[in-house]
Amino acid sequence: MTITITAFERSPDGGKGLARDTRVRWALEEVGQSYDVRLLSFKAMKEPEHLALQPFGQIPTYEEDDLVLFESGAIILHIAERHAGLLPRDANARARAITWMFAALSTVEPPIVDRSVARFLEGDRSWYEERLTIVDERIRTRLGELSRYLGDDDWLDGAFSAGDLLMISVLQRIKSSGILDEYPNLSAYVARGEARPAYQRAFADQLAVFKAASTV
Numbered sequence: 724m725t726i727t728i729t730a731f732e733r734s735p736d737g738g739k740g741l742a743r744d745t746r747v748r749w750a751l752e753e754v755g756q757s758y759d760v761r762l763l764s765f766k767a768m769k770e771p772e773h774l775a776l777q778p779f780g781q782i783p784t785y786e787e788d789d790l791v792l793f794e795s796g797a798i799i800l801h802i803a804e805r806h807a808g809l810l811p812r813d814a815n816a817r818a819r820a821i822t823w824m825f826a827a828l829s830t831v832e833p834p835i836v837d838r839s840v841a842r843f844l845e846g847d848r849s850w851y852e853e854r855l856t857i858v859d860e861r862i863r864t865r866l867g868e869l870s871r872y873l874g875d876d877d878w879l880d881g882a883f884s885a886g887d888l889l890m891i892s893v894l895q896r897i898k899s900s901g902i903l904d905e906y907p908n909l910s911a912y913v914a915r916g917e918a919r920p921a922y923q924r925a926f927a928d929q930l931a932v933f934k935a936a937s938t939v
């Protein structure tokens with residue numbers, strides 16, 4: 724089985740590991756699956772060859788023999804279903820872990836992504852500061868709810884799962900705003916995920932790509 728994923732040739736985050744190939748790398752590292760990476764420029768991402776794999780011209784994609792997937796959540800669910808280590812064996816616990824994958828992507832990630840969009844695309848508008856305040860309140864509502872749920876637990880539902888992998892990947896995107904620091908148990912949760920050897924390898928690999936691009 725040969726697995727190839729796509730990633731930015733030069734990630735706009737400067738190698739902080741926030742591009743969504745990192746979460747796929749992390750999942751593959753957790754299950755001990757080797758993979759190749761095809762690097763793409765922004766231009767190549769919008770060309771027919773890549774659009775045939777990813778209709779929205781984005782990364783990451785995942786190719787495994789003749790299977791092609793896109794959407795980081797779907798890719799990680801596929802990896803977790805085919806390899807041990809990211810989903811519990813018990814059917815109900817497995818369903819709950821998948822629920823957390825959806826919660827990360829459809830309940831927690833949207834306001835966090837909205838903040839990045841506001842900063843990058845609307846930062847010069849007269850109403851930007853007002854909009855940012857509203858977006859930040861929506862983020863705080865979600866983080867407050869998540870923080871109360873997590874409490875003093877290490878992971879969202881028993882052992883570490885793909886639900887934690889996605890939730891931590893989503894929360895990482897808000898670290899630089901300082902908002903995450905308002906929720907010490909969530910900061911510790913993210914740090915716990917980042918301390919996992921599989922995450923460390925995934926992070927180092929994506930950083931190596933960014934450094935190589937920067938020396939050209």
Ligand SMILES: N[C@@H](CCC(=O)N[C@@H](CS)C(=O)NCC(=O)O)C(=O)O
Nearest residue numbers: 742743780781782783793794795796
């Ligand atoms: N929902 C998609 C989002 C993919 C996405 O937004 N990818 C970003 C990089 S992290 C991208 O390719 N951005 C460039 C673009 O949208 O043109 C997923 O989870 O895979």
